[in-house]
Structure formats: C-alpha cells, structure tokens
Amino acid sequence: MFKLMRLEWKKLNQRSVIGEIIIYWVILMFCPVFFIKMVMPFFGESYAAAIELNLYIQMGLILFGGSLINQVFIDEYKNKTISLSFGYPISRKKLFTAKVLFISLFVFLATILAFLLTGLTTYLLDQVFPIINGQPTGSDVATYFSSMIIGSLIVTLIGFIPLFFFGIWKRATVPTVICSIATMQLPNFSSLLYLKPEFVIALLCILGALSIYSSIKTAESVGEI
Template identity: 70%
Template sequence: MTNLIRLEWKKLNQKTVWMELFIYMLILIFFPTFFIKVVIPAFGQSYAAAIELNGFIQMGYVLFGGSLINHVFIEEYKNKTISLSFGYPINRKKLFTAKVLFIALFVFFATIISFILSGLTTYLLDQFFPIINGKPTTSDMLEFLKSMMIGSVLITLISFIPLFFFGIWKRAVVPAIICSLFIMQLPNFSSFFNIEPDVVVIILSILGAISIFLSLKTAESVGEI
C-alpha cells in the first residue's frame, strides 16, 4: 500500500500541487490576524476566541482536498491514464484505497502544519501589533492542540464529500470545486438555520466518510467507463 501511495505522488504534477499548497498556507497563516483586525475584532477578546476562529479558518483545506480529488481521480479519468492503473495486477478497490489514503494524508498533514504556523504567526504578530486581549494560558494551549488534532481529522473527512458523486461518478471538475467551496463555507452560515457550527461540521464529516465508503464500495463496478 505504501508503494501505491508513493506512486500516486509520482504521477502528479508536483510543482502545481506544491504551488497550490503554498498559496493556501500563505493565505490561511495570516488570515486569522487579518480577520480579527479588520473584519470581526470581537474574536480578539481572548485567545480562546481566536483559537476557535482559527479552527474554522482552516476549513479552507476542504477546497485543497477538492483540488487533490481533481488531480488524483478526475484528471486520470479525463486523460484515460487511469486505464493504465487498472491494468496493474491489483484489484481496483485497493487502487482506490491508495488514492484515498494519499489525499487523506496530504490534507491531514497540510492542515496540521497550517494550524501550527497560523497559531505561531498570530501569536507573534499579536506581540508587535496587539489585537488579542490577555495572554495565552495553559488551558488555551491545550485547547489549541485539541482543536488542531480533532479539526484536522474532521477537515480531512469533509474534504472527501465531492469524491463519490463528482469525482468518480460524474468526473466533473468545476462542480467538484464548487461543492468544496460551498461545503467550506457552510459552517459559517449555520446560524441562519439556528444550528451550532460544530454540529454542521460533524454532519459534514459523516457525509465525507459516507462518500469514501461508497467510492471504495463501487470501485469494481464503476471501473473506467
């Protein structure tokens, strides 16, 4: 399985993927500070509020996951190169599993790194240009670590929502990206429906898990048609 995951990386246009990741990192690392300073200063009332904000900002990696679905699945179908993969003496479910694991690992670790860098950047900028009241406590740090680990897992699952319908069944790039954009923003609009953002995130993560299950379940029947 490890070799199959490595193969998925080798097949990609690595410069394009690294450039996309760099752009996501650059934006999301500085966005918490910008948001507190310019958009809603109320999130600067405490580090606890800033940590909560940062968790929702990292939802941006759902869109990165959608981009990887395009690179790993849709482009291979469009270019017919997936036929070569299906020619390997390995069942298609295992190949799909390797693709899913590759995307999951990439999104998960990218989100973890972004959490750490955005947290450090926000703290350091706050030392020079105070925007957050008080100082981070031990409780805040533990909450940040909790938010980082749980958030990265949930974001990774949510990023797979477009996989089954738009990635494998319809193989449609634009709808898959639009779906990711919509999903990424959905927790921010949960208040209009009187639903807690955390509840929306949990529901979305369940939908992502279902999308993965259906993708692997139908790997043999969907084939290369």
C-alpha cells in the first residue's frame, strides 16, 4: 500500500503541489492576527478565544483537499492515465484505497504544520504588537495541541465530501472546487441555519466518511473509465 501511495506522489506535478501548499501556509499564518485586528476583535479577549478562531481558519485547507482530489482522481480520468493504473495486477478497490490514504496523509500533515506555523506566528506577532489579552497558559497550550489534532482530522474528513459524486462519478473539476469552498464556509454560517457549528462540523465529517466509503465500495463499477 505504501508503494502505491508513493507512486501517487510521483505522478503529481510535485513543484506545483508544494507551491500550492506553501501559499496556503503563508496566508493562514497571518489570518488570525488579521481577523482579530481588523474584523473580529472580540476573539482577542483571550488566547482561548483566539484558539477557537484558529480552528475555523484552518478549514481553508479543505480547499487543498479538493485540489488533490482533482489531481489524483479527476485529472487521471481526463488524461486517460488512470487506464494504466487499472492495468496493475491489483483490485481497483485497493488502488482507490491507496489514493484516498495518500490524500488523507498529505492533507492531515499539511494541516498539522499549518496549525504549528499559525500558532507560532500569532504568538510572536502578539508579543510585538499586542492584540490578544494576557499570555497563553499551560491549559491554553494543551488545548491548542488538542485542537490541532482534532482539527486536522476534521479538515481531512470534510475535504473528501466531493470525492464520490463530483470526483469519481461526475469527474467535474469546477463543481469539486465549488463544493470544497461551500463545505469550508458552511460552519461559519451555521447560526443562519439555527444550528450549532459543532453539529454542522460533525455532519460534514459524516458526509466525508460516507463519500470515502462509497468511493472505495463502488470502485469496481463507478470507477470504470
């Protein structure tokens, strides 16, 4: 399985993918400070509030998950290169599982690093230009690392929502991106739906898990060229 995942990486335009994730990291690094200073200053009342804000900011990497779906699945269908993969002496379910695991690992690690970079940048900027009341406590640090792990898992799961319908069945690039943007923003507008953000996030995670299951379960039929 690991060899198949390595193969997926080799098939990508690696410079383009690395450049894309670096752009995400750079933008996300400064987002908490920007939002606290210019848009939502009440999140600067404490580090606990800033940590909550950062969790929603990292949802931006859901779009990166959609980008990988486009490159790992949709582009291969459009370029007809997936027919070569179907020629391997392995089942399509195993092939699709390897692709899903590759995207999962990439998005999870990218989100972990985004949390670390964003947290460090926010803390250092706050020391120079105070925007958050008080200093982070041991409890805040523990909460942040817990939020980092849970948040990275959430981003990874939600990022797979477009996979089955738009990625494998319809093989449509633009709808995949639009779906990623919509799911990325939905928790922010949960109050308009009279729902708690936690409920919306949990529902999106379930949809992401169902999309993964459906994609692998039907790989032999829906995965046809």
